[in-house]
Amino acid sequence: MSEPILQIRGLRVSFRTDAGVFPAVDGVDLELCRGETLCVVGESGCGKSVMALSVLRLLPEPPAEVEAGEILFQGQDLLAASPKELQAVRGNQISMIFQEPMTSLNPVFNIGNQIGEALKVHTDLSRRQRRDRVVELLDLVGIDSPGLRLRDYPHQLSGGMRQRVMIAMALSCSPDVLIADEPTTALDVTIQAQILELIEELKQRMRLGVLLITHDLGVVAEVAQRVAVLYAGRVVETAGVREIFAAPRHPYTYGLLRSMTGGEVGQRQRLHTIPGVVPDLAERRGGCHFRDRCSRALELCGRVDPELAPLAGGRLTACHNPVPAAAGIAS
Secondary structure (H helix, E strand, C coil): CCCEEEEEEEEEEEEEECCEEEEEEEEEEEEEECCCEEEEECCCCCCHHHHHHHHCCCCCCCCEEEEEEEEEECCEEHHHCCHHHHHHHECCCEEEECCCHHHHCCCCCCHHHHHHHHHHHHCCCCHHHHHHHHHHHHHHCCCCCHHHHCCCCHHHCCHHHHHHHHHHHHHCCCCCEEEEECCCCCCCHHHHHHHHHHHHHHHHHHCCEEEEEECCHHHHHHHCCEEEEEECCEEEEEEEHHHHHHCCCCHHHHHHHHCCCCCCCCCCCCCCCCCCCCCCCCCCCCCCCCHHHCCCCCHHHHCCCCCCEECHHHCEECCCCCCCHHHCCCC
């Protein structure tokens, strides 16, 4: 594995509201290397999107507040960067594909103008050169007749084509890091597969580091090299994708994987669930956040917050009583 191109260290992000302070991201540590796909997984509300938006400082401040941490891109701390320095990074060295392209694309500008905007800001290309580059990008992401399509408006495109346009925009300046926040959520299964295959192909061609945010474990199995599992704003386990699926060690990871297993075709099998609910984020309490839902909880779990610690195989797990390696995910 190459040296990390993006490092998140001790990131803490809270939202201040009339109802109190809500810690959405609580001490996250992650590393992304060039040429790899790191999938960040967890249920809705665990802090995945907040963490991703924090990398490019896209959260409104207030109500959001970065309380602590570093986000290092090629050695530069983006949390300490000036607005001018951030502008040089956003869309140029680090790009992002957002969850819903219809709300991310401007309905009153054609897609050619929207893709060309990043080129206008970050390059010295002439108007003609920008147009040629836009056509090249649309062709790269698999849109037919790109010379004609660049005049289309977002409402004239299908969901899959709009997502391809978002990818073309993200890649327009040949970034080093691509952040994809649930890029296939609103698409049907066939289009999902095409978009994921496209991202993988472009990653290999351009040696991108891809940070993929998802709650879909099927997507994780398809594209990831490494996986980070989030729960209540904290990373509870990181490992290679094969290690995670073969032998999850954190009880939450174990529960997530059991919930997607099924029986033989034609057999009826009860769906496995994780009992309980996610704790109230407004209550900063000691101990493990997962303890009330965990069948392996110890007395120690209520007093001491477990830290990410190395286990065999190079994985990191934040658990006082991890699942035995031999347990697998059999029902």
